[in-house]
């Protein structure tokens with residue numbers, strides 16, 4: 724994603740690339756990314772020289788990058804997934820002093836899909852079972868995907884329940900029958916799939932499927948740069964793609 728986002732920034736006339744950081748000792752250190760810009764290890768210096776930091780890394784790296792953004796009073800777009808409640812607490816804390824936009828999926832289509840899922844879950848009764856399936860490339864480390872969890876949150880919000888109380892992740896064994904009200908997740912991994920998600924609402928005799936297919940990672944980079952441009956100069960607070968895309 725780092726490379727896709729750099730390419731998108733360089734291709735966007737309203738945006739200027741301030742630089743890019745990798746962790747110290749990384750083999751890419753010092754590699755040229757644009758005229759007179761090389762990959763560095765100093766995220767704090769980068770945050771001081773930028774209006775917005777864009778983080779698509781790992782949950783551990785996010786913690787460091789969030790600290791750098793706060794120390795430099797720089798806004799931050801967070802696309803990293805695999806976040807835990809601890810990370811969300813840190814993000815809430817950071818959002819008291821800087822502008823933070825966190826989303827598991829920067830695409831327009833998935834942002835719209837989440838709104839549709841919430842609506843469907845709120846209008847269809849509890850006799851409609853909700854299951855979420857996703858497929859990603861063979862290198863993805865976290866499961867279920869951040870997007871699947873975000874869609875689960877949308878469905879749970881539509882139902883007026885907390886996802887943590889109804890989520891069923893990775894059913895297996897002889898005692899895996901579906902419980903009433905569960906929101907189930909299934910994660911498939913293989914090949915070079917950029918990101919497929921389908922939310923299935925199943926009742927007796929009929930099934931509604933709401934889904935999204937990312938045809939390339941370029942859509943996420945496009946959304947991330949759009950989010951960064953939107954976030955620049957915003958007051959401290961926690962924002963979502965809904966605001967960027969005018970969906971709320």
Ligand SMILES: NC(=O)C1=CN([C@@H]2O[C@H](COP(=O)(O)OP(=O)(O)OC[C@H]3O[C@@H](n4cnc5c(N)ncnc54)[C@H](OP(=O)(O)O)[C@@H]3O)[C@@H](O)[C@H]2O)C=CC1
Nearest residue numbers: 724725744745746779780784802803804826827828829943
């Ligand atoms: N919100 C969205 O729309 C999307 C989110 N994602 C999420 O973005 C994240 C990254 O995805 P992807 O690019 O595919 O993953 P990769 O593993 O390809 O890239 C992660 C990069 O972060 C680097 N990194 C790790 N630690 C640090 C650090 N301390 N400082 C700077 N860089 C660091 C890694 O280095 P190294 O080479 O050493 O591993 C690697 O280059 C994932 O969580 C993914 O789920 C992905 C697509 C869309």
Ligand SMILES: O=C(O)C1=N[C@H](C(=O)O)C[C@H](O)C1
Nearest residue numbers: 804827828863868869870918
């Ligand atoms: O790791 C990926 O590739 C992706 N990660 C995000 C997620 O976990 O939902 C977004 C997208 O699906 C691609």
